[in-house]
Amino acid sequence: MKKSLVLLVVLLAACEVDNGAADNEQVTNRGEGKDQWWTALPREVWAGFQKIEQSQNWFEVYEVAAGVYAIYEPGQFEEVISYLITGSNAALLFDTGLGIGDMGQLIGELTDLEVTVINSHTHYDHIGGNHGFKSILGVDTEYTRKRTAGLAHNEVDFAVGPGWIWKPVPVGFDPEEYAIEPYKVTRRVTDGERIILGADRQLEVILTPGHAPDALCLIDRKNRILFTGDTFYLAPLYTHLEGSDFDAYVTTAQRLAGLASDVDLLMPGHNEPAVAASYLPRLSAAFDEIVDNQADYIVTDGNREYAFGGFSIITTQR
């Protein structure tokens, strides 16, 4: 099954590369029949970082800042990025990806340090490898608790369906059985909590509800980095999903704008790493424009998409 799926996808790509429909309409064309989003890859920014050797073709790993490794999954539409953040004494894994590659094995190849997992939020594309880890930090929300049960095949099968994957999937991975495995949160974290990885690095938890009820960012003040998860990336930001909260997102954006002078780089959960922190005040200003009815929008899939330079915000018709 998995071979025919991949072959079909590759054939479609080969046949339709030059049909002039190269624009990646990320929202309107989700799922079957979407355009060949992968023909725009690789994204240029990745070439600027050192690529780290490891044994799985599914992943690409880059050192995007000293001791910070972006784990990129460009083979699937989400282009999800997880981050291994290392300190002198321990390491933190910020998200575990789709669960298509073997994240546990990968991390074992990248570091000998003791590794703890924390998730930027618990949507399927960030918790897929959680089950391979013993130490997992989680926020104390109902949503987070529910998600530890995993997700059944019929809840996530779309994500490995036609149009979503172009790279060969790992040997042993069967799209017909794709599911998010259950896992255990071993310790609760709260806003402002510090995670100490050594004298060289500590991370502070900032709860950032909006995209998801249990969304969080991590700030590394010493190294001037903010790990943003899906709260900010250079693509359509989703405020309209089940569990999303537009008003909470507005407050979150204001709070993050207040951190803009404390960091230089943002490390987002999709597409591209190492984004300028100057986007933070722009994010907050963008939400303000929407709230004040000052922003233009187009309607896509029954939702409003407000475009700003480099990113957009999707809302329900409000």
Ligand SMILES: [Zn+2]
């Ligand atoms: Zn995501």
